[in-house]
Amino acid sequence: MPTVALDTTNLLTAIPGLLGFLPEQSLVVLAFDEDSSIAVTARHDLLLDADGEPTADMWETMASIGLVCERDGALGAVGVVVDNRYGLPSPVYRRVLADLDDALIAAGVPGGVRAGFVVERFAAGMPWYTALWAMAGRGPTGADPDVPGSLGLADGGFGCGLLADPQSSPVALERSLRTGRVVMASRSEMYAxxxxxxxxxxxxxxxxxxxxxxxxxxxxxxxxxxxxxxxxxxxxxxxxxxxxxxxxxxxxxxxxxxxxxxxxxxxxxxxxxxxxxxxxxxxxxxxxxxxxxxxxxxxxxxxxxxxxxxxxxxxxxxxxxxxxxxxxxxxxxxxxxxxxxxxxxxxxxxxxxxxxxxxxxxxxxxxxx
Structure with missing residues (x-):
């Protein structure tokens, strides 16, 4: 990943460049190692039942993500929900991110979800919102010194903001130079x-x-x-x-x-x-x-x-x-x-x-x- 000023807007805007397409109705996980470098990038369909609860398949997916993150030495993760069914501040998305946090902790990832965000869709000017924030650390003694609280985010990963253009992010441009491909509009475009x-x-x-x-x-x-x-x-x-x-x-x-x-x-x-x-x-x-x-x-x-x-x-x-x-x-x-x-x-x-x-x-x- 190219060196950029890693605030939340830059990180979220970079996600389509990391994936190769603009995700929709997805759960994206970026897990970080001790150097605050990305150790795992994962994207899966956001599977919710009629009540907005994760389905059994979604639970299995989050458990699998946790195992992969633990195996690859991740200390914590950023979770991103990309969805437009319930509105940015919906408790549905906070529950999904909290469930992901539980799955990572159960798998042995010490920091769990350090910050969780919601984006309706990836486009320039679209708002992002913080739905889960775990800067205070875990346990009665407060923050764990071995787990970087903000995972390198200059703004701490708390608040809200507006996305920049995902198609022209440093990561997307680097990908285009390296592979000759632009960021696809969707997975369906990749199938086409x-x-x-x-x-x-x-x-x-x-x-x-x-x-x-x-x-x-x-x-x-x-x-x-x-x-x-x-x-x-x-x-x-x-x-x-x-x-x-x-x-x-x-x-x-x-x-x-x-x-x-x-x-x-x-x-x-x-x-x-x-x-x-x-x-x-x-x-x-x-x-x-x-x-x-x-x-x-x-x-x-x-x-x-x-x-x-x-x-x-x-x-x-x-x-x-x-x-x-x-x-x-x-x-x-x-x-x-x-x-x-x-x-x-x-x-x-x-x-x-x-x-x-x-x-x-x-x-x-x-x-x-």
């Missing part, structure tokens, strides 16, 4: 980027895609991996002709070739790979669409882009509910597994490629910094 379209650009299939032949021999897998790498490591994004769509479809359907190609999500060819996996997801159906979307999700996960990862995994599991790699990544994402774990297992991709006599490009997390 993966909506289905024609099979190819040249129409050679006549609207009826060819059946994908399995590749069963080692020599065939080697040839397929080399052909896919030639497309994915060139100087420009390859055109999605019918022949290229078929070749890439065969590649992502073959377990060994697919595992080797996962490396491209973390190297200098990451931008071409992202474009290709996104386009292949849109142009295919069934298991090929599931595998292509999973490749895209893995790429996003490596880069720490949780919102994009979640959307790609939803698309993969909708296309094929039992697609194994998508299920594993979804479980990891839901459990708050850090992207570093995925970097650690990329060595398996190099082993697979070496077994096929193919040398892969290098991958380095430094390319993401």
């Amino acid at each position: 980027c993966l909506a289905t379209t024609e099979h190819c650009v040249d129409g050679a299939c006549g609207g009826r895609p060819r059946r994908i032949r399995p590749t069963t021999t080692a020599a065939g897998r080697t040839k397929l991996l080399r052909a896919a790498l030639k497309l994915l490591t060139g100087p420009a994004v390859p055109e999605m002709t019918c022949a290229n769509v078929v070749l890439l479809s065969r590649a992502v359907r073959n377990l060994g070739v697919r595992d080797a190609l996962l490396v491209l999500g973390g190297g200098e060819h990451r931008w071409v790979a992202e474009s290709v996996w996104r386009d292949l997801t849109r142009r295919t159906r069934g298991e090929v669409r599931a595998s292509a979307a999973t490749m895209l999700a893995h790429l996003y996960y490596l880069g720490g882009e949780g919102a994009y990862t979640g959307v790609a995994l939803d698309v993969a599991l909708q296309a094929c509910p039992d697609w194994r790699l998508a299920g594993l990544l979804d479980t990891a994402l839901t459990g708050g597994v850090h992207p570093s774990m995925l970097w650690e297992v990329l060595g398996e991709s190099y082993s697979v490629a070496a077994g096929l006599g193919v040398t892969l490009p290098s991958a380095s997390s430094r390319l993401w910094s």
Whole structure:
């Protein structure tokens, strides 16, 4: 996160840049470590019953957030409710934030929710309101010296104010420079980027895609991996002709070739790979669409882009509910597994490629910094 004067308005305005989209009807949690750096960023749908009480699923979600925050060494958190159903000062939102506080404390996060805010929606000039404030510390002795009370907020996190423009916050601008993407208006806009379209650009299939032949021999897998790498490591994004769509479809359907190609999500060819996996997801159906979307999700996960990862995994599991790699990544994402774990297992991709006599490009997390 870029260095900014961290008052409450700046922090709240930065949230869409951290997430990649403008959240709606959401509970957002920013958990901080001992240096007042963000250790955990989480967003979940705000699930309330007819009486405005958190549903059972919402309770489970808050408990899970607490466990992730405790595991990652968070000392306290800021909770943000984004909702327009009850009005900013509603006790409904204070109860939600108090329940989140209980969940964090129960999980072992010593500071719980240090400050809780309510925003109706993210837009320049929209008001924010403090619904929960825990500056006084916990227990009969007063403030805990090991838990930063304001979590680095220059204004202490108490009061109300107006949001700046989330699209032009320092975090949003940094994200745009780093990833080439602007903050999306909503998650639905992110799903729209993966909506289905024609099979190819040249129409050679006549609207009826060819059946994908399995590749069963080692020599065939080697040839397929080399052909896919030639497309994915060139100087420009390859055109999605019918022949290229078929070749890439065969590649992502073959377990060994697919595992080797996962490396491209973390190297200098990451931008071409992202474009290709996104386009292949849109142009295919069934298991090929599931595998292509999973490749895209893995790429996003490596880069720490949780919102994009979640959307790609939803698309993969909708296309094929039992697609194994998508299920594993979804479980990891839901459990708050850090992207570093995925970097650690990329060595398996190099082993697979070496077994096929193919040398892969290098991958380095430094390319993401």
